Amino acid sequence: MQICHRWNIPVVPRGAGTGLSGGALPLSNGVLLSLAKFNHILAIDPHNRTAKVQPGVRNLAISKAAAPYKLYYAPDPSSQIACTIGGNVAENSGGVHCLKYGLTIHNVLALKILTMAGDQISLGGTALDSPGYDLMALTMGSEGLLGVIIEVTVKLLPLPERAQVILAAFNEITKAGAAISGIISAGIIPAGLEMMDNLAIRAVEDFAHSGYPRDATAILLCELDGNNVEVSYQVHKVKKLLSHYGATEIRIAKDDQERAALWKGRKSAFPAMGRISPDYYCMDGTIPRKRLPEVLAQINKLSQEYKLPVANVFHAGDGNLHPLILYDANQPGELARAEQLGAKILELCLAVGGTITGEHGVGIEKINQMCIQFNADELQQFHALKAAFDPKGLLNPGKAIPSLHRCAEFGAMHVHQGKIPFPDLERF
């Protein structure tokens, strides 16, 4: 870092490279700093329920190392078998269970980072709160622009005594949406609350044979976890609520095998798209829960307008949408149309009071939409803050935060997603 700093060479930190918005893409004129081989678990402290790990440790490897103590690390992005904890911190990753257990920011206690100048800084701590500015929270989700993450101390949680999955089918999206709000309003926070629309259900069922009802307009998967008596009570209550909101079928996993089968479908939803489309483009926007039905209706309209099918698989409890735009890159114009449709969906999320990313980050993919979500004062504050860490702008340049120049062009010249210039060309 000191050498790159001295010679003004850009540095892009990278973990497993599983990110979905291009945050760790290398630059033609910079160093790609891979942290993947820093993969040692440094300490597990079962008493204080913490694990101190190097940045290249895989997400799932932490839970495996903690399992002998009946502990685990809660955030579980779908890529958890491969993605690294350093990347999770850089993107503030979520997952199926973040409705109840929070994002990465809620499960990390301390960080060590290297600044662009090569100084080592310790952030956060294992105590409840820390004085000074909360640089640790600031680093979460900063997509490699503020520092290189070199050590992470995470919180571990006790493995729940029991977990129970309920599948509910609906013949109207609106009813499924009302059921989600109903469950949350009743004071129940499920460990996971996922929704799939019919196009997704059919693709998944053909691929994973989870036993999903193929004709349902939408299904919900609701996982409840905790101690035995608490789960029994919640299952009872959720069943009643689902009936009340008009579920046409309610199925409770009889055993761990059936539970695994129900989740397998959800977890293989993305690969399952390969059966029905040669390519797909996964979006990641967040909306207020109550706007769900109207946003899904709007996405459906946009899908018809752009002549591309959209399958919806998402973290319904959080309002975190993952519309999967299906296209064929070999058909001239389809990729560009898919990207335009994606951009429209993100702008729709903003229009109802949401954000352009739930858990996948901005990277280079959504950098233009940042100009819509934030005004010039706000973006200028972001740049001032970046300069406080990296005055030369050498760390992961061109990602996550657009220049005001780019926003002016995006706004004035109507440059759409299909024509993003390579971000490194802009700066250098």
Next chain:
Amino acid sequence: MQICHRWNIPVVPRGAGTGLSGGALPLSNGVLLSLAKFNHILAIDPHNRTAKVQPGVRNLAISKAAAPYKLYYAPDPSSQIACTIGGNVAENSGGVHCLKYGLTIHNVLALKILTMAGDQISLGGTALDSPGYDLMALTMGSEGLLGVIIEVTVKLLPLPERAQVILAAFNEITKAGAAISGIISAGIIPAGLEMMDNLAIRAVEDFAHSGYPRDATAILLCELDGNNVEVSYQVHKVKKLLSHYGATEIRIAKDDQERAALWKGRKSAFPAMGRISPDYYCMDGTIPRKRLPEVLAQINKLSQEYKLPVANVFHAGDGNLHPLILYDANQPGELARAEQLGAKILELCLAVGGTITGEHGVGIEKINQMCIQFNADELQQFHALKAAFDPKGLLNPGKAIPSLHRCAEFGAMHVHQGKIPFPDLERF
């Protein structure tokens, strides 16, 4: 703000002024900007469970306004009847229930701030996550140094169906400490888990008549909340654990009246000190839970060395200590000795891997201890970050983050707590 910025006049934002570390103390050469009269609740959204309020709204007023919807705002500092939400954000306040429900940072969704230059910036949002740097998290606990908080959107939680308090008495501090760890290790997160030592118990009992056992070496107050069946189960489990760890007495509040009586003692612990000492000095350090017994033994030793009694009342579940140093300001030298003892206690917290503040902030009180907790690189990063928001250093100068010059003096010349120069004199 624009006028002050133009004419280089320091500004100190202030809410109710209930802070315990002097963060909102005025400067002799600056403007004191009171936000206390911005006290309107702008919107309550029961569906999304949020409240949008002005910064001068009192903490308890939010819960009162949300009560018709069976919702409340969780963080509950002891000063909640008077302190404002803007101050809570500035200090990242906690309270008895933050063990389960988190600090202010975990319960605020969005902020509007004014920068020193007078620009208005929106931070965070009601959606799950937000792109860009997490300036909202950064603003939490920044003690008025980065911006003036002008609007706060908080998360509301459903009022629990039932809350149950258990009192347990112990004849050894070590046993009480082990019981705390035992409860947390068993996977139970109480809504509150408080501890008091004998000196505190006796003072409180004489004042509040809560029915505390006067002869116990320590008592624990453990509150469990949630739905009915869950609470019954947890009460049963906690009772067994308390017996297992050697509680000499276990008492479960029979009704809401008895529950209120048990809490009344805890909540009036600070004023109760007036019965046994003309003055007290409340410290606020955080330590890893497992170091509790040895730290209390060390505090006892320091108390004897400095010849001042120390009563301990604290958030045991979080490891957040509140040693109350009892002294008499009319006795020459006692105030200085109390301050020296306080500084020693904070340094002890750091030595066992803790921090110098749990929830009361740094302000001017603990600014020297910041030089021990952070190294020069880390402090320099803090200053760079401050400059990104307020390059002229006009917002609340001299608070929270020490200059490197101050730290050099503190370290090299052994300037102790008793001789802190007024912080505004240093800079201006």
